[in-house]
Amino acid sequence: MKKFKFLLVVLTLTFLCGCGKTKSSNVIEKFKDKINSTKSYQVEGTMEIVSNEETFTYDVNVDYKYDEFYKVTLVNKTNDHEQVILKDGESVYVVTPALNKSFKFQSEWPENSSQSYLLKSLIKDIEKTEEPQIDENEEYYIVNANVNYPNNASLKTEKIYFDKNGELKEVQVLNKDGNAIIRMKFNSIKYSVKFDDDNFNLDSLITSCDEDSSCKDDSKESSVLNDIVYPLYLPADTHLSTKDKVETDSGDRIIMTYAGAKPFMIIEESAKASKDMEITSVYGDPLMLSSAVAASGTNSLEWQSNNMSYYITSSYLTQEEMMTIAESLNAASVVDITNDK
Numbered sequence: 001m002k003k004f005k006f007l008l009v010v011l012t013l014t015f016l017c018g019c020g021k022t023k024s025s026n027v028i029e030k031f032k033d034k035i036n037s038t039k040s041y042q043v044e045g046t047m048e049i050v051s052n053e054e055t056f057t058y059d060v061n062v063d064y065k066y067d068e069f070y071k072v073t074l075v076n077k078t079n080d081h082e083q084v085i086l087k088d089g090e091s092v093y094v095v096t097p098a099l100n101k102s103f104k105f106q107s108e109w110p111e112n113s114s115q116s117y118l119l120k121s122l123i124k125d126i127e128k129t130e131e132p133q134i135d136e137n138e139e140y141y142i143v144n145a146n147v148n149y150p151n152n153a154s155l156k157t158e159k160i161y162f163d164k165n166g167e168l169k170e171v172q173v174l175n176k177d178g179n180a181i182i183r184m185k186f187n188s189i190k191y192s193v194k195f196d197d198d199n200f201n202l203d204s205l206i207t208s209c210d211e212d213s214s215c216k217d218d219s220k221e222s223s224v225l226n227d228i229v230y231p232l233y234l235p236a237d238t239h240l241s242t243k244d245k246v247e248t249d250s251g252d253r254i255i256m257t258y259a260g261a262k263p264f265m266i267i268e269e270s271a272k273a274s275k276d277m278e279i280t281s282v283y284g285d286p287l288m289l290s291s292a293v294a295a296s297g298t299n300s301l302e303w304q305s306n307n308m309s310y311y312i313t314s315s316y317l318t319q320e321e322m323m324t325i326a327e328s329l330n331a332a333s334v335v336d337i338t339n340d341k
Helices: 002-037 119-127 319-331
Strands: 040-051 054-065 069-076 082-088 092-096 101-105 133-136 140-146 155-163 168-175 180-191 227-229 238-248 251-260 264-270 278-282 284-288 293-297 300-305 308-313 334-336
Touching: 002 119, 002 133, 002 140, 040 319, 092 293, 101 284, 119 140, 119 155, 119 168, 155 180, 264 319, 278 293, 293 319, 300 319, 308 319
Parallel strands: 101 278
Antiparallel strands: 040 054, 040 180, 054 069, 069 082, 082 092, 092 101, 133 140, 140 155, 155 168, 168 180, 227 334, 238 251, 251 264, 264 308, 284 293, 293 300, 300 308
8 A cells, every 4th residue: 555655656746747848848939839820020129238347228129021021120228329220132231320320231141150039049049959958037037049150159048037827037148157147038928919111121220301300411510539548458469550630521520540460440430420321331241249230241340339430351251250359449438539649
């Protein structure tokens, strides 16, 4: 009789453990089925990016349709700097509406890298992870997956949080030390959304100068650059060699040349709104910095932030080194050019 009771307890515990494991594993399959079966969705949330001990927070809105159309609106909550990553079925753009400027890419984005705010990207990360571990606490099922950030090798894994109803709530992207560098919180996800015909059209992001006085007289005015921003990070055995101020039709431009083991150049100038949309073609991909979305080319990195335009170019730096210099520029204090010798 005692032997029978013991076997009954063992079988009961085995059954209960098996059910819990099956339930947690099912959260992945349910998520995959839901996303793969939908033709459109809309996401609203907030994203935090940690860089140089600072945290940058963005409001994030994602519109998606048919695997061909994406519109990701990112608003920096510190300075209201807005950028839009747009895929219109053919090309990929990074648009800064307030400046009427856009980078245009012939890119495989978003398929060629992980994106914490895109649902199918999360599925791809899970599928490419061999036997992803699933943890559980009182509130969440937590799926542990590998990530693919080609331009940021320090990002290694992610934790994907689902509530007990299987709804996606948060994604944390971790570095090699296990620290969360990116945290995407999903406030709402709507499926089978109907979008206006022009929602994924570049023209819908163009600022009209008839309504926006900030760019009416752009052709008549040039900007005076009063400040220089120096990078806080330099590769070993590399130093500032020359610094030149150049006057152009649109304003002042600072050109800093760095020499040594890893030579490179930084160009800085005031960012001004254009009367017509300016489109710059880039052979590369969009790259999310802490303060802005940059255009990452073969040997260059270009972006706008805090009313400044930045351009880094080098045949000697890796993409990761360029990104580190860019992040150190974003964290640096400006120097008054009139007092800087």
